[in-house]
Amino acid sequence: MIELRGRGRERDQLDRLLQDVRAGQSRVLVLRGEAGAGKSALLDYLAGHAPAGRVVRAAGVEPETELAYSALQQLVAPLLPHLDRLPEPQRAALSTAFGLAAGRPPEALLIGLAVLGLLAEAAVDQPLVVVVDDAQWLDRMSEVILTFVARRLDAESVALVFAARTPADDALLTGLPELRVEGLPEADARALLDTVLPGLVDARVRDRIVDETRGNPLALLELPRELDPADLAFGFGTPGPVLAGRLELGFERRIAALPADTRTLLLTAAVEPIGNVPLLWKAVALLGVSPEAAGPAEAAGLVEIGARVRFRHPLVRSAAWHRADPAELRAVHRALAEVTDAVEDPDRRAWHRGHAAAGPDEAVAAELENSAGRALARGGRAAAAAFLERAAELTPDPSRRTARMLAAAQARLASGAAAAVPGLLAAVEMGPLDPVQQAGVERLRAQVAFVVNSGREVVPPLLAAAGRLRGLDPVAARETYLSAVGAAINAGRLGSLDPAIDAAASAPAGEEPAGLLLTSLITWHRAGHAAAVPAFREALDAVPTDNELDLLWLTGMLVHEVFDDAAFQDRTEQAVTYARAAGELSRLPSALTFRSTALIYAGRFADASDLIDEAAALARATGPAPHPASASILAAFRGRTGEALALIDELRRDATAGGVGWLLSTAAYSRAVLHNGHGDYAAAMAAAREAAAHEDLAVLQWSLGELVEAAARAGSPAVAAEARDRLVARAAAVDTAWARGVRALADALVDDRESDYREAVEQFAASRHKLQLARARLVYGEWLRRANRRGEARDQLRPAYEAFSTMGAEGFAERAGRELTATGETVRKRSAGTAEELTPQESQIARLAASGRTNPEIGAVLFLSPRTVEWHLRKIFTKLGVTSRRELPAAVGRW
Secondary structure, three states: OOOOOOOHHHHHHHHHHHHHHHOOOOEEEEEEEOOOOOHHHHHHHHHHHOOOOOEEEEEOOHHHOOOOOHHHHHHHHHHHHHHHHOOHHHHHHHHHHOOOOOOOOOOHHHHHHHHHHHHHHHOOOOOEEEEEEOHHHOOHHHHHHHHHHHOOOOOOOEEEEEEEEOOOOOHHHOOOOEEEOOOOOHHHHHHHHHOOOOOOOOHHHHHHHHHHHOOOHHHHHHHHHHOOHHHHHHOOOOOOOOHHHHHHHHHHHHHHOOOHHHHHHHHHHHHOOOOEHHHHHHHHHHOOOOHHHHHHHHHOOOEEEOOEEEEOOHHHHHHHHHHOOHHHHHHHHHHHHHHOOOOOOHHHHHHHHHHHOOOOOHHHHHHHHHHHHHHHHOOOHHHHHHHHHHHHHHOOOHHHHHHHHHHHHHHHHHOOOHHHHHHHHHHHOOOOOOHHHHHHHHHHHHHHHHHHOOOHHHHHHHHHHHHHHOOOOHHHHHHHHHHHHHHHHHHHHHOOOHHHHHHHHOOOOOOOHHHHHHHHHHHHHHHOHHHHHHHHHHHHHHOOOOOOHHHHHHHHHHHHHOOOHHHHHHHHHHHHHHHHHHOOOOOHHHHHHHHHHHHHHOOOHHHHHHHHHHHHHHHHHHOOOOOOHHHHHHHHHHOOHHHHHHHHHHHHHHHHHHOOHHHHHHHHHHHHHHHHHHOOHHHHHHHHHHHHOOOOOOHHHHHHHHHHHHHHHHOOHHHHHHHHHHHHHHHOOOOOHHHHHHHHHHHHHHHOOHHHHHHHHHHHHOOOOHHHHHHHHHHHHHHHHHOOOHHHHHHHHHHHHHHHHHHOOHHHHHHHHHHHHHOOOOOOOOOOOOOOOOOHHHHHHHHHHHOOOOHHHHHHHHOOOHHHHHHHHHHHHHHHOOOOHHHHHHHHHHO
């Protein structure tokens, strides 16, 4: 059992963590401290007090920070017997990532969900303790996945404990529960120091050692070794480098004092990252070193070699590695490459060969390039980039070197490291570039700009890249022109669409989806909406609905332009379904955002809110958060003034900062909806006029509808008539129930004809826009009530009120309720909630379970383990007063 000196506070917290885990809860903790503070000792204490055989460990290793999943594989390997219990997509993703099976490159978050499930399954019988040391040296993919898991553990009986140095450079771990590991208290520091001080030592020297080490245990044990008797008797010299540097220098001096063969063996052990002892013996044998050379290093307390190699401290490994000269390092890498199995571990062998090469070597470069391909197949984009960068450095042929460096830049962008791409592109441009490569550089640079800013700033570089591609790859040129036009459309009032349209129109047209979409946008801008409708339809028909994630940003808007409510609902649902099934989790937030908007107009506010929350949670792990457009629209329809105005203001700030004028129109439209719902028609008219002043895709027609209603009710018939004429002209070009309903409702509000009101209700009833149906009933009921036809008014207002109340459209429900009261009907507010309210997460789980989803399916949607879902369901049953899933639909409906 591990005994610790002076760590009562830390032991108590670790003991409580184990108690919670034994009670069925999961806990996460990050031990933070400087090098030598005792973090590893605390991890040993935790492992020693955990249930026998229920500890899995891994550690980050500095030489392997670029090898994808290297730490995760250490951790997960003992748990693979539970792999068959995972759902097939997760099982396949994990198998592919670890090279156990072939398949499409998995998304990191799907692997994260698989690891979460694997830990939960491993903890079914008894609690599981997962220990990750030296987290500052984790490879990027392992860090992303383990952090994802850490933020989602809840009720699985799993403890996940990291140890990481301060200061914290690992942004992903930031925000997790932390325990600061400080120096020992003075009395304990003195007692520890006394165990290593030789003989009598001047008291002032002892005080200075304790003071300068700040109680750091490793420093207390190691610094006296560096001091000669005179130093100990009379005091030692001026302060040296920072503690970690001073300790590492101390270890370097101790290593330098070892025999040459021992130093070689220690360096080989430091470079071989997984502690494989048989591999170590084979490698040192090639270097002419016998296993007996380990003796002096073990006697010096620097390393233990048993079933695995274990260094006294990571700083010993760093010291052995950093003190070696380049020739020594190359020799060690060469030996390790020779003894690493080319079939079982080809990538680590290639990595060693790459670092063994003293100069250009095409054979090694090709091997590294092959490893990059395997890394990409496993989803390790950062690892692929590292392989390709080293391959480029070793490539003798300038043209091939340029191609590999360009591929490395593409892999860096795909890995999310956009900031690293410009430097790589600068290196690419120093070599010979053919026209295709030059165009590729331009396109990649533009894509980097688009990641940072999808508004007006990215249009010129995208146009430049498209221009270079025109004579080389016409399809790629049209795709790039489409991106440029899309960015210009996003820019809206804050930019100009003319340059992008003119440039795109000068290129040959294409029949592929991107080409047809581009043609339709050119027609729309130059000839107007009515002329573009056939082209919009043709382009939409050409885009496959089973996988349109790359084009959803545009198709999701064009379905509005052709008033196709079925396509709006179906395409957005299929996009989310595909993204989930294919593991395209980095693109899932965008699909969820479009789907949430479709659900708003379908009247499914709660489901829309769930998807908005899911998109935000996903984005925190995958990159920039989606803009709050859907959230602001939803809050506006809910009538929650404070929440809606805050989101609208945020949307305006995002729009201005990013040069995205389209979002300014969305913000104004949301404000118009909010005020129309509350019956503040003058404010609604002002907001709608702002939104409708610009020809923004999708937003314009909705804004015109709000303007017609607000102006008609605010006593501005001329403004209402002008807006009606613009809206009807757009809807007249299309023959769908949605379009016919829009025309009829606009005519009814302006011309005050009952037949138009009836037509609007009938057409929206035939569409899938249930929100618009409720609004048509509301305005028709208001018209009937003003005509003193109270009974008929109630027939329209009552279902409108019920629909708005069920949806959660509080502002519109209050408006309908006031009208119902004016007809003489007593309005009873629908009760919301239960005696004990569900939390937002419980609400999501309850609705998903009520819809028939299984626990694994709910976990996949909400990124929770099935065991956590089951734990929440037990609480939900208690709160709702039900005993089985069969009772949930009715209970959720009441709630």
